[in-house]
Amino acid sequence: MxxxxxxxxxxxxxxxxxxxxxxxxxxxxxxxxxxxxxxxxxxxxxxxxxxxxxxxxxxxxxxxxxxxxxxxxxxxxxxxxxxxxGFRRNGSITVALSEERREEILRQASMARAFGVEAEEISPSELLRRYPHVNTDGVRAAVYLDKDGQGxxxxxxxxxxxxxxxxxxxxxxxxxxxxxxxxxxxxxxxxxxxxxxxxxxxxxxxxxxxxxxxxxxxxxxxxxxxxHACEHFYIVTDTVPGLQQLPTLRVPEECAYYKEDAGKILLGAFEPVAKPWGMSGIPDSFEFDQLPEDFDHFEPILEMAVHRMPILAEAGIHTFFNGPESFTPxxxxxxxxxxxxxxxxxxxxxxxxxxxxxxxxxxxxxxxxxxxxxxxxxxxxxxxxMQPFQGNRSYLFERSRETLGLLYADHFPFRQKATARGIRRSPLHDALKAEGAVFGEFAGWERANWFADEGQDAAYHYSWKRQNWFDNAAREHKAIRENVGIYDMSSFGKIRIEGPDAEAFVNHVAASNLSVPVGKIVYSQFLNASGGIEADVTVTRLSETAYLVVTPAATRLADQAWMRRHVGDHRVTLTDMTAAEAVICVMGPNSRDLLRQVSPDDFSNAVNPFGTCQQIEIGMGTARAHRVTYVGELGWELYVSTDMAAHVFEVLRDAGRGMDARLCGLHMMDSCRIEKGFRHFGHDISSEDHILEAGLGFAVKKTDDPYIGREAVLKKREEGLQRRLVQFLLTDPEPLLYHAEPIVRDGNIVGYLSSGAYGHHLGAAVGMGYVPSAGETAQDVLASRYEIEIAGRRVAATPSLKPLYDPKSERVKV
Structure with a gap:
């Protein structure tokens, strides 16, 4: 050999x-x-x-x-x-048995059109014509994709x-x-x-x-x-006389798919609770092996399948197969x-x-x-x-029981994982829970997404329409816009850069000018050679030789790895400080008044202008107050040593009661930020989105100093923009936007929304997305007629290149 x-x-x-x-x-x-x-x-x-x-x-x-x-x-x-x-395009059909699933598959069909995939809504009678063996009882809708195939x-x-x-x-x-x-x-x-x-x-x-x-x-x-490997089941029938080539049929609510193969039917299952396998390691001898049959586990799927596909009751089972496949968190x-x-x-x-x-x-x-x-x-x-802890074997075992079934579960907006929860908790977790916090999981962090009222079920009730927390988030949004709100952002990634070359290094990896005084906070991006955005961060100068880079929770590892790979000869160290400090946000027009009640320090513009930080006393503790915002209002992020975080929160909460300060969750933050046109990394901006086309040219340093991506920035300025990131406000207050809804310009699909949320202050859903604009002025882009397609329905929308809320950012600088 x-x-x-x-x-x-x-x-x-x-x-x-x-x-x-x-x-x-x-x-x-x-x-x-x-x-x-x-x-x-x-x-x-x-x-x-x-x-x-x-x-x-x-x-x-x-x-x-x-x-x-x-x-x-x-x-x-x-x-x-x-x-x-063996590749052939036989098409595929997905059916919906409920109104919620109907909404989902019609939204998927709209998304398909935005992505250049042909998708067609078909009636139950058309479904029966294309798949004559199916029982159409209960079918509310179906979507056909003719270019799908098998091999x-x-x-x-x-x-x-x-x-x-x-x-x-x-x-x-x-x-x-x-x-x-x-x-x-x-x-x-x-x-x-x-x-x-x-x-x-x-x-x-x-x-x-x-x-x-x-x-x-x-x-x-x-x-x-x-x-982690899980057992995955399917059966193959005996030959069915006269069976012709058929599309793949998916019935997600019955956890089943059907595939015609050489005159037989293969029925596969994605059951809601899976069976992890190989917890002690996969046998070294494993080769073309299959796992023991478990008919009891598969039987509920088969019962539904016999009703949906009556010929299964007549065809014998030729093969009952159980084989392992791997699933991620x-x-x-x-x-x-x-x-x-x-x-x-x-x-x-x-x-x-x-x-x-x-x-x-x-x-x-x-x-x-x-x-x-x-x-x-x-x-x-x-x-x-992936976060480091996600390699934990116990975690993978618990999560894999759910993830297999989630492939066919309703993909509701904001759906939270049910397994392997509670791993990363803020120091404020128990205090927030006691006040009605309903948590979501993000990069392993338990984060308060909304606060339930007294007597309200403190849990998600999922829907494609307004969910049970919609009004709660609206009240939290109102508090931020009109009074003051307090929320926990301890999950922020925090990376300390320290060393004699810290200033030179951050100026190399970031597109902004970071030769700034101690205490200055700079909003910046790390770019790749094409001018795409690898990271969206704030950078705070802590001392002559130290900076703090604050990143989204999910990208801390990626952002730190990016920086480490570009250290070169710079004499710096990079340290993950995420767990060292909690972050308590105090935001809203009355936030200064609240802080003055609990701290003797000066929060005026003269001492603490927007984009600066200062060390403060608060209660009987200390904190570093960063005057920045992601919600478009006057406010501060308080970085507090983890050991003092609970005390500082209690002081703020007690003082805030007299001002009707409201505890807020992260659904509020998303709706406020999209009204203000703030970009969301991973949705609105990514490694292939040029910083200038993303509308972030203001964050690029104006000096001639070299930095990663500089040539691409200069080239784009010379050539002009090929597309622009546009904000849209629906004219109808009822529909909801999430992401990937098609953007229709003068009757033609030209793109899709990179993100969407409900603008409670503006009174309708707001979306953001890129619109092709080669050779066009800003006025040309705005002069067109725009609609957003939602589950096949087109809704008129008002475009804007400036933030729909507080376009001059006057509220954050008062």
Whole structure:
């Protein structure tokens, strides 16, 4: 048997469909010394038993882009490699059995049109015509996507493997990876065993494509790859006489999908409570294996399926299959450069959509590895989004019981995970809970999203319409706009930069001028070479040699990794200070009056103008008061040592009662920020959104000092904007906006909303989204007629390039 070489440019660990895709796409880019090592045989883990459904539409534009690429690739592989992939476009139908699900699938159909995917709402009678075996009882709506398809999973993988080999890649089976040699933050070699031989292959890059072994392999690499295997069930009937090619049929409310395959019907399940598997590790002997049958677990799905598809009662069951698949904590796969190392890449955890994702994911990762830059925004799946604690085995076991079923659950706005909760808590958690806080989970943090009234059920009641907390959030919003509100933002990521070169370093990585006096706060972005936004932060100068970078909770690790990779020769240290300080926000026109009651310090414009901080006494403790805002009002963020946070909160709460100060949650913050036109990182701004087109040119430094992305900023200023981020206010106060709703300009879809929320002060829903504007002035953009499409209905909207609320920011500077 062939043995691995002594050295390679890249070693790929794992020979499932994604490992083969990465090898294929790297070889297409001219990487000739590519080595893929598979412990058993190619596809022998999960790929071989996948259902092979290949859908186009995903939850975001770029994920849809990758899925569409997969389809196009699989359709051409046979001509290139001679291996038939079985790919055919047979279409797919998703049905709704309730009004809430009807709203969801119609919103998805609108989103599909914005993403360039053909989607058609069909009636129950049309559903029966396209799928004559289905029982249409209870069907409220259906959506048909004619370009969806299916394929042969194993042959798709083997075709990509052959394509890689044809370009010089070495793909070796029966080679087990046993360990890794490291030097600092890099892996220098991959140790292996093959038969009676062992050795080490020196390499420049390593890619973890180990599937359900990805977590274990990641630990050996020194990186965190949170995923867990779950049992996944389907049955295959005997041959059904006269059965013709059919679309894939999904009935999410019955947790089922149906696939016609060679005259048989495959019924697959995504049950609400899954069965995690392999808690003690996956057996070393595992190869094309299946797990024990559990008919009792599958029976409730089958009962509903027999009602929905009566021919199942007549067809015998040929195969009852149970095989493992890996699931991640948020149902999104892992892709990209691991934050803990500088040459370890990950492509794993595909949550039962590996076949439809692998082509695009392999292409995107190969492009990233080849150029050193993401080809476009991959924030939905970037491995750097995962928090360190999420590699905890107990956490993964508990969360994986839920995530499998969430694929087919109602994707309600603001839906919270039910499992693996309560892990990261603010020092104020219990105090807020006692006052009626209803918590949501974000990056593991329990955060107060809204406050229930006395006697009100302190829990979410989900809907696509106004949820049970809508009026609560409206009152919290009103308090911020008209009086004063208090809310907890302790989850902010806080990174301290310290050292003799701190000023030079922050000026290198940030686009703003940070040669500022001690105590100055600067709103800034970290840019990539294309001028895209890698991070959206505030930077506070604490001393001559120290700065504090404050980031969103979910991006602290990614932002710190970005900075660390650009340290170069700068003499600085980067320290995660997130847990060291709580952050209590006091916001609203009467916030100054509240602070004056609890502190002897001066909060006037003369002493503490907007964009500065000062050390203060508060109650019997101390804090650092940052005069900034994300809600568009006068206010302060109080950074308080964790040990004093409860005391400071009690002092503020007691004093605030006399002013009718209201405790507020983060739904309020989102509705206030969108009225003010403040951008939300990961939605309105990302790594592929140019800072000038995002309307953030004011934050770019005006000096000639070099910084990452400077050339792209200068080029864009010279060439002009290709698109603009526009704010929209619906003219109808009833509909709600969330994100991804199509933007219709003069009757044509031109984009989609990057974010949306209800503007309680403005009296209607507000959205933000990019509008193409090449060669146009701002006046040209605003002169058009705009509508937003919501579940197939178009609603008139008023556009604005300036904030709809307080466009001159007079309220924050009073």
């Amino acid at each position: 062939a043995l691995p070489p002594q050295k390679a440019r890249v070693v790929i660990v794992g020979g499932g469909v994604i490992g083969c895709s990465v090898a294929y796409h790297l070889s297409k880019l001219g990487w000739t010394d590519v080595v893929l090592l598979e412990r058993k045989q190619l596809t022998s883990g999960t790929t071989w038993h996948a259902a092979g459904l290949i859908a186009q539409l995903r939850a975001s534009k770029n994920m849809t882009r990758l899925a569409k690429y997969s389809q196009e690739l699989y359709g051409s592989l046979e001509a290139e490699t001679g291996i038939a992939t 042969d999973p194993a042959n798709i993988a083997l075709a990509m493997a052959r394509g890689a080999r044809q370009r010089g890649a070495q793909i070796l089976e029966r080679v087990k990876v046993t360990g890794f040699a490291t030097a600092g933050r890099r892996i220098t070699g991959v140790s292996w065993q093959a038969g009676g031989e062992s050795g080490t292959t020196a390499c420049e890059h390593v890619v973890n494509c180990a599937g359900m072994w990805g977590h274990e392999v990641g630990r050996k690499m020194g990186v965190n790859v949170p995923l 948020d149902d999104a796969y892992h892709l990209g450069l691991a934050p803990e190392m500088d040459n370890v890449w990950v492509a794993a955890g595909f949550n039962s959509i590996g076949i439809q994702s692998a082509g695009g994911a392999g292409m995107a990762l190969a492009s990233w590895m080849d150029s050193g830059e993401k080809p476009f925004d991959l924030g939905d799946v970037d491995i750097a989004r």
